[in-house]
Amino acid sequence: PSPTPARYRIAAIPADGVGAEVVAAGRSVLDALAAGSGGAFSFDWTEFPWGSRYYAETGAMMADDGLDRLKEFDAIYFGAVGWPTVPDHISLWGLRLRVCQGFDQWANVRPVRFLPGVLSPLRAADRAELDWVVVRENSEGEYAGFGGRNFAGRGAGGEVAVQSSVFTETGCERIIRFAFDLARTRERRKVSSVTKSNAQQYGMVLWDEVFRRVAADYPDVETESVLVDAMAAKFVLRPEELSVVVASNLNADILSDLGSALAGSLGLAASANLNPERAWPSMFEPVHGSAPDIAGQGVANPIGAVGSAAMMLDHFGLSEQAGRLNRAIAATTAAGVLPRDLGGRASTAEVTAAIIDALAD
Ligand code: ATP
Ligand code: MG
Numbered sequence: 595p596s597p598t599p600a601r602y603r604i605a606a607i608p609a610d611g612v613g614a615e616v617v618a619a620g621r622s623v624l625d626a627l628a629a630g631s632g633g634a635f636s637f638d639w640t641e642f643p644w645g646s647r648y649y650a651e652t653g654a655m656m657a658d659d660g661l662d663r664l665k666e667f668d669a670i671y672f673g674a675v676g677w678p679t680v681p682d683h684i685s686l687w688g689l690r691l692r693v694c695q696g697f698d699q700w701a702n703v704r705p706v707r708f709l710p711g712v713l714s715p716l717r718a719a720d721r722a723e724l725d726w727v728v729v730r731e732n733s734e735g736e737y738a739g740f741g742g743r744n745f746a747g748r749g750a751g752g753e754v755a756v757q758s759s760v761f762t763e764t765g766c767e768r769i770i771r772f773a774f775d776l777a778r779t780r781e782r783r784k785v786s787s788v789t790k791s792n793a794q795q796y797g798m799v800l801w802d803e804v805f806r807r808v809a810a811d812y813p814d815v816e817t818e819s820v821l822v823d824a825m826a827a828k829f830v831l832r833p834e835e836l837s838v839v840v841a842s843n844l845n846a847d848i849l850s851d852l853g854s855a856l857a858g859s860l861g862l863a864a865s866a867n868l869n870p871e872r873a874w875p876s877m878f879e880p881v882h883g884s885a886p887d888i889a890g891q892g893v894a895n896p897i898g899a900v901g902s903a904a905m906m907l908d909h910f911g912l913s914e915q916a917g918r919l920n921r922a923i924a925a926t927t928a929a930g931v932l933p934r935d936l937g938g939r940a941s942t943a944e945v946t947a948a949i950i951d952a953l954a955d
Contacts, residue, residue: 713936
């Protein structure tokens with residue numbers, strides 16, 4: 595046992611729908627890992643009841659002083675927001691984006707992971723080697739929240755709404771540099787930059803220019819610039835050419851859903867919203883939403899949330915434990931313990947228990 599046992603304080607925000615189910619799964623896996631660590635580390639959980647139900651009671655998605663309370667934690671473990679009773683843009687901006695922006699979590703890392711024993715629309719022969727990661731600019735771009743409604747002007751008499759993207763040189767540079775640094779930690783040192791700069795001639799052209807400038811600092815890393823429509827096709831047709839894919843907020847959001855669907859299900863995809871300077875807590879969450887269609891049935895796939903917990907371990911510097919957890923996930927799918935979205939019959943609890951069992955091996 596280490597002389598000073600590490601105690602990590604984690605804020606859990608399960609929020610809506612299956613968020614609560616998969617966060618509970620992730621918590622029990624992490625607690626099992628801590629219990630097996632011989633006292634080397636432990637997790638101290640505080641749960642916050644924020645989300646759409648809280649909104650129904652208070653008119654806000656989270657407490658007014660929520661960010662102040664969260665900033666004391668080592669990390670935030672998040673479920674999902676969104677419920678039919680609250681307009682989606684209110685639930686998203688009122689909680690998830692408020693935390694992301696409040697804590698300057700400007701890098702969103704979303705690995706696309708192909709697991710053994712999981713069917714994918716890609717041919718089996720091609721899948722074994724596949725493994726790439728989408729790096730999403732998480733602070734500006736198309737989600738800058740810039741614009742307004744009721745502009746008078748050229749509309750044919752009807753309302754005009756304007757939604758602008760914001761690309762700053764600093765914002766582009768930090769995420770692109772982050773992608774190159776990440777590429778250097780991977781077997782394949784390559785960064786693919788994605789824009790639609792032929793049609794979006796200001797912000798995305800700036801992005802392309804910054805990409806070329808930063809690339810010059812990383813002569814050991816292979817690069818390519820691909821338009822987002824072509825990249826969508828490439829995800830399906832030539833994914834073996836990918837390693838790190840860096841893109842703006844909206845483009846990366848769409849591409850990472852495509853990646854997880856290719857891997858077999860949205861329920862598989864993990865993600866980390868990082869404040870790389872570590873001035874503020876980072877947030878770990880599955881990519882999927884609250885899935886109202888299956889919420890409350892105990893059948894949600896917990897693998898995206900558990901994989902996000904593994905990313906949190908990495909963030910804490912517990913990389914060996916993260917590796918163990920990822921191997922336990924692979925052992926579980928390889929053994930055929932699959933939830934409904936992957937064509938199996940295992941419940942959330944059964945998949946979670948199988949992952950915990952596999953940790954012991
Ligand atoms: P968001 O806008 O928050 O991204 P969304 O509206 O895109 O959410 P999800 O809530 O992610 O959608 O659900 C999309 C589909 O994927 C639904 O059919 C849902 O049941 C399924 N799904 C999402 N997460 C899971 C999961 N963990 N396990 C099984 N199925 C899931
Ligand atoms: Mg979605």
